[in-house]
Ligand SMILES: Cc1cc2nc3c(=O)[nH]c(=O)nc-3n(C[C@H](O)[C@H](O)[C@H](O)COP(=O)(O)OP(=O)(O)OC[C@H]3O[C@@H](n4cnc5c(N)ncnc54)[C@H](O)[C@@H]3O)c2cc1C
């Protein structure tokens with residue numbers, strides 16, 4: 001079983017597409033990077049981004065295959081097509097990296113992020129917060145007479161939208177996990 | 187067969203099993219168990235340098251000249267941090283090294299222990315890969331893997347950090363076996379792309395081979411195949427600084443080095459070509475100049491083992507990921523099977539154009555007066571040494587560029603220079619490493635006085651091991667390359683670019699028990715060079731040269747290939763403010 005569940009052979013055709021058109025358009029790409037789960041591997045990946053001046057919009061990491069010692073890092077990054085291509089090639093040459101997949105170009109994929117929001121308030125504001133949470137399918141995971149902690153899962157845009165709505169209603173703290181993503185289908 | 191032994195013994199055993207014959211190193215508290223094992227065996231020779239930076243550069247020189255990886259052993263803390271410049275140098279120039287560092291015992295890591303440094307943290311960005319080994323049972327496996335990683339794919343330096351308690355503890359030794367790691371770079375190129383390149387070769391009217399360090403990295407067979415391909419097609423060939431020697435300088439199709447200080451004909455041909463075949467070079471900024479004016483009319487093919495080199499700066503039309511040797515073999519095979527075609531008539535016309543450019547004779551100079559011109563010194567050195575079994579190292583600066591221009595390299599692995607990082611202080615220790623690998627060869631380090639002083643402590647090493655390395659110092663009493671830029675870019679304000687309080691190099695040599703030669707008169711030069719060659723031992727040759735000589739040709743930063751400066755007359759106000767921010 002490949003913990004990445006990505007079609008065989010996809011690497012050479014998409015993650016390392018070597019014939020880009022050099023354009024100035026900034027694109028947002030979600031990369032799935034399968035790495036050896038060893039000390040320092042995250043530092044290698046982050047160091048690559050900071051050292052070469054690439055952007056990290058979001059990053060998540062967790063072990064996905066305990067016996068195979070593999071972790072999956074999901075990185076959302078942005079840049080011109082040339083920069084995105086360099087990022088993938090640079091990631092690919094890190095010795096502890098097994099595979100790099102660009103979920104944005106390798107067919108359809110699903111993305112989710114989990115976030116928790118602490119909203120403090122009373123009266124109408126409290127009622128309104130609860131009503132909006134319901135519309136966004138956020139769960140209440142903690143509550144006092146003057147506060148809620150909501151848990152919400154969704155694409156980053158949805159979480160951004162929910163945050164905007166909560167702000168005037170007494171939002172005091174936010175914790176977000178960053179994006180996890182998988183390609184659709186088999 | 188597996189055996190029980192101490193970590194320290196395991197290290198030595200693993201090196202022996204990897205075929206290592208030489209280790210460059212410097213001891214300290216955190217590697218004493220390893221040094222104790224080194225003491226008790228004869229299979230591996232340890233060369234005691236005088237500074238850890240010297241150990242790494244010596245290992246680089248050894249590696250580049252022998253084709254084998256270089257091995258370094260240093261202690262924790264300051265030993266490891268002193269190795270950082272060498273590691274960065276080797277990473278930039280793709281030199282395979284295995285650097286072993288001692289570390290404080292595992293139970294003290296993180297406690298700011300004596301001579302503790304976060305070595306894997308510090309060296310992560312300047313190694314191809316590194317490891318901190320916390321269990322003796324894993325040590326042998328990691329060291330074998332380290333050799334595999336350093337030497338496969340695009341070569342580079344790796345580092346293994348070994349805490350002292352891991353060296354003392356007993357564990358199971360694993361002999362080397364074929365690597366089962368997932369790290370297995372691809373060697374064969376894509377056949378469709380290769381066929382596409384062959385079709386382009388058949389049609390090209392103004393083709394050029396632009397070769398680089400990757401040909402050397404690929405091994406002598408790659409240079410052989412390159413020569414075959416050039417002879418068969420009759421196309422002109424140029425090379426980067428790092429690729430010199432893969433095609434012989436005396437070869438019929440050789441048009442010289444390209445780039446910032448490359449030859450006029452090579453740069454003009456790169457600019458005007460219609461098919462550029464990049465073989466193991468990385469479109470460095472010393473080559474491309476202004477990107478939007480770089481070879482505007484050509485189809486570009488690029489053969490490189492590292493996908494990140496492709497399309498990094500220049501858009502490639504025909505990318506081929508693979509090892510130079512493997513890919514050239516396939517190109518020749520496909521090209522022959524399709525009938526060995528080229529557009530001979532057009533290529534002949536192209537050569538007529540190149541011959542016109544050659545007539546500019548961009549390296550011409552006149553030696554007159556009582557002061558030796560650096561170009562003349564190198565031309566004489568070339569004439570008097572080229573028949574020898576010769577290896578050349580350099581430091582960094584004007585002398586390095588003149589050495590590249592005025593010395594001819596007939597074979598790969600004969601030219602050791604710091605290209606990517608441009609590390610002053612590289613050449614002298616590198617020459618020591620080369621001489622260790624080739625005890626009977628004539629090893630010359632072409633140096634500037636300022637660079638040479640940066641690692642002059644290695645005189646002790648040269649004398650101790652009776653290494654007859656020749657330090658050929660072109661002494662202009664200036665940080666010449668810096669001075670040249672200040673002249674061209676900063677209104678001739680020579681801020682801190684002279685070498686004051688220089689030692690008497692002859693006395694310095696003598697103080698170390700070596701030979702010193704001073705030469706200032708052009709009339710004495712040949713005899714002095716012969717004296718240097720014939721002396722059986724290390725020599726410091728202090729060659730006093732003109733102080734304000736500039737290195738030409740030069741493509742100023744931010745300019746295109748066809749905007750090259752050929753001599754003094756053309757230098758007024760040529761670099762605009764935009765170019766001056768570039769290095
Ligand atoms: C003062 C100074 C001035 C300089 N001026 C010039 C100049 O005028 N001209 C010049 O050329 N340079 C010059 N340089 C050197 C320059 O900075 C670069 O180091 C050099 O141009 C890079 O050479 P390269 O492109 O051959 O690449 P290298 O650094 O040698 O890289 C080799 C490339 O080949 C690839 N490769 C490695 N192994 C293989 C393999 N087995 N198969 C396929 N591919 C492989 C690698 O991935 C890499 O892309 C100067 C340096 C200094 C310090």
Ligand SMILES: Cc1ncc(C[n+]2csc(CCOP(=O)(O)OP(=O)(O)O)c2C)c(N)n1
Nearest residue numbers: 583584585608610634635636637665666667
């Ligand atoms: C370690 C290091 N420090 C600074 C530089 C910048 N630098 C490049 S060339 C040069 C001058 C070199 O002078 P010298 O060795 O005398 O050689 P010359 O240029 O005079 O031939 C300097 C300071 C460098 N390349 N490396």
